[in-house]
Amino acid sequence: MLSLKFNVNVCKNCPTSDCLVKCQYMNIDKDTAREQMVKIYNGEDSFVLHDCVTCYACEEYCRRGNNPFYLITERREEKGILTTPRAITNQWVNIGEPTGKYRLGDVKGRVLSLGFMPELLQLVKGRLFEDVMPSYLFGNDFFCNVVFIHFAKTSIIKERLPVVIDKYRNLGVKEVICMHDECYGAFASLAPAYGIEVPFTPIHYFEYLYDRLKALSDVITPLNITVAYQRPCSARLSADKQHYVRDIMELIGVDLVHREYEDENALCCGEVMGWLYGYDLKYDLQKRNIDDMVKNGADYCLFNCNACQNALSEKVAKRGIKSVHMIDLCRMAIGEKPEMEV
Numbered sequence: 001m002l003s004l005k006f007n008v009n010v011c012k013n014c015p016t017s018d019c020l021v022k023c024q025y026m027n028i029d030k031d032t033a034r035e036q037m038v039k040i041y042n043g044e045d046s047f048v049l050h051d052c053v054t055c056y057a058c059e060e061y062c063r064r065g066n067n068p069f070y071l072i073t074e075r076r077e078e079k080g081i082l083t084t085p086r087a088i089t090n091q092w093v094n095i096g097e098p099t100g101k102y103r104l105g106d107v108k109g110r111v112l113s114l115g116f117m118p119e120l121l122q123l124v125k126g127r128l129f130e131d132v133m134p135s136y137l138f139g140n141d142f143f144c145n146v147v148f149i150h151f152a153k154t155s156i157i158k159e160r161l162p163v164v165i166d167k168y169r170n171l172g173v174k175e176v177i178c179m180h181d182e183c184y185g186a187f188a189s190l191a192p193a194y195g196i197e198v199p200f201t202p203i204h205y206f207e208y209l210y211d212r213l214k215a216l217s218d219v220i221t222p223l224n225i226t227v228a229y230q231r232p233c234s235a236r237l238s239a240d241k242q243h244y245v246r247d248i249m250e251l252i253g254v255d256l257v258h259r260e261y262e263d264e265n266a267l268c269c270g271e272v273m274g275w276l277y278g279y280d281l282k283y284d285l286q287k288r289n290i291d292d293m294v295k296n297g298a299d300y301c302l303f304n305c306n307a308c309q310n311a312l313s314e315k316v317a318k319r320g321i322k323s324v325h326m327i328d329l330c331r332m333a334i335g336e337k338p339e340m341e342v
Helices: 008-012 030-041 047-051 057-061 068-079 086-095 154-171 181-193 205-215 233-241 243-251 271-277 279-295 306-317 326-333
Strands: 110-113 136-138 175-178 201-204 225-230 254-256 300-303 322-325
Touching (some): 030 068, 243 326, 300 326, 322 326
Parallel strands (some): 300 322
């Protein structure tokens, strides 16, 4: 049985209780935050278990690595506090179930992990990926399952993630380039939180892109455009890699606007919030996000997550802002994708 690494004394003695004090969706003072986290640890009921919008942010806000969000998720499941109607949760559980059918490229020691998002197959091409392709894997059997945190179904992750990791182990890979924040977070954050050994080095694709762009610096043409970055909720599990957004923008000559809703203060795209807590919250988050982009003069909205892009691309377009995925923006800079195609 996998057990979460959580030290309640860290909460009791925390001088700031930032995990909940900084929450953008609940208004909680330091003393209340400390009290509620201790109650949650002890298995008692707490308003936090009912009001959490599953934005992942408290994992980033806790500077002591004490896994507050994972604890909240576990207690919600134990108490049967559903975040979505049971039918929707079951549908997602079935969608992500391993099928034994997957696609493997010429897998070597270094491999691209594409999860089960077919849109990623359309992105990993050209000179940016020529040093690793065709070493890739794709399919439910390599799906990280971290999305089930949104559904308060930690049990699914604890059941499936070790099996996924074993499949990587059996392939003998040494480095896994994770093409989504949740994939990276599964190996770099969630697995260690449950004491699951990861027999390879996970690499966030931001870091990979940055190194590739440095290697291709002689063919980079500065884009001279202005973008706003829409940081996804799952990026909270890879906070130490988010500096690469600015680093990459500097390499390719892009002005990354300073926003009210950036870095730790980032707001979610609202799509998952719509499933969980209704459309009023979803539309409020999306309006605040897009108003912030417009106010700060963004020409493009830069996406890292396909789900965020699907949720917001049409809405930003109506406000005169183009949408672009990080990989496509980098391909524009090396002359592989004309700006008009975005």
